[in-house]
């Protein structure tokens with residue numbers, strides 16, 4: 001069967017049917033983190049684990065050793081229920097434009113501070129899932145471009161924040177918040193992310209001039225002269241990022257911009273497998 005070009009993730013209704021209760025959430029978390037069976041840390045035997053009543057734990061069928069599926073996750077030690085956490089994570093994996101803390105506050109009835117903290121943590125874990133993919137090689141063209149978030153100055157000065165994007169056509173995107181638009185900051189990020197020798201498309205900005213010296217096959221084009229170059233994919237990502245940041249988050253501080261970029265990267269890079277987003281996010285919590 002052919003995969004549809006824009007597969008859809010689960011609907012809210014499907015999600016709620018899958019996780020109707022606190023116990024269902026805990027059971028799922030246990031399955032994702034430990035599997036159906038795993039070797040007991042205490043008796044060293046392959047064991048099934050059974051739920052301990054009135055606790056958020058499971059015990060080994062042989063020796064009674066207890067494990068807590070929430071240990072080491074953001075869910076541990078918060079008063080927010082797993083159902084609420086799962087719901088907010090669902091929102092993050094199903095939206096296109098991001099999730100405002102105000103919305104979380106309103107929909108699950110927590111304080112703004114709690115809602116903001118939940119969103120911040122989820123974004124951080126989205127960054128861990130996505131990691132730092134390496135782009136290019138094998139004849140794949142990488143598009144790179146800079147964009148500016150916030151502020152007024154078209155040159156990227158003042159309080160505008162500079163973001164460098166790199167994307168493989170049909171592949172992954174990497175977006176990095178950099179201190180300025182100069183080549184001094186642009187080139188090292190490209191060296192870190194794009195395989196040596198890869199073909200790179202960009203505009204004719206000076207910051208990209210050194211790409212050839214660094215062993216890339218560089219195709220600059222001049223947008224002022226109306227040349228149709230090849231950065232339409234990264235421009236599409238900018239469009240999505242800006243709709244999200246301007247429409248949902250309104251303003252984003254220097255300090256937190258990278259975590260917002262990670263959120264949009266996560267969704268973009270998993271766009272062909274939306275059904276896996278939620279579990280990948282759960283799996284990103286560090287092992288105990």
Ligand SMILES: [Zn+2]
Pocket residue numbers: 040041042043044045047060061062063064065
């Ligand atoms: Zn055991």
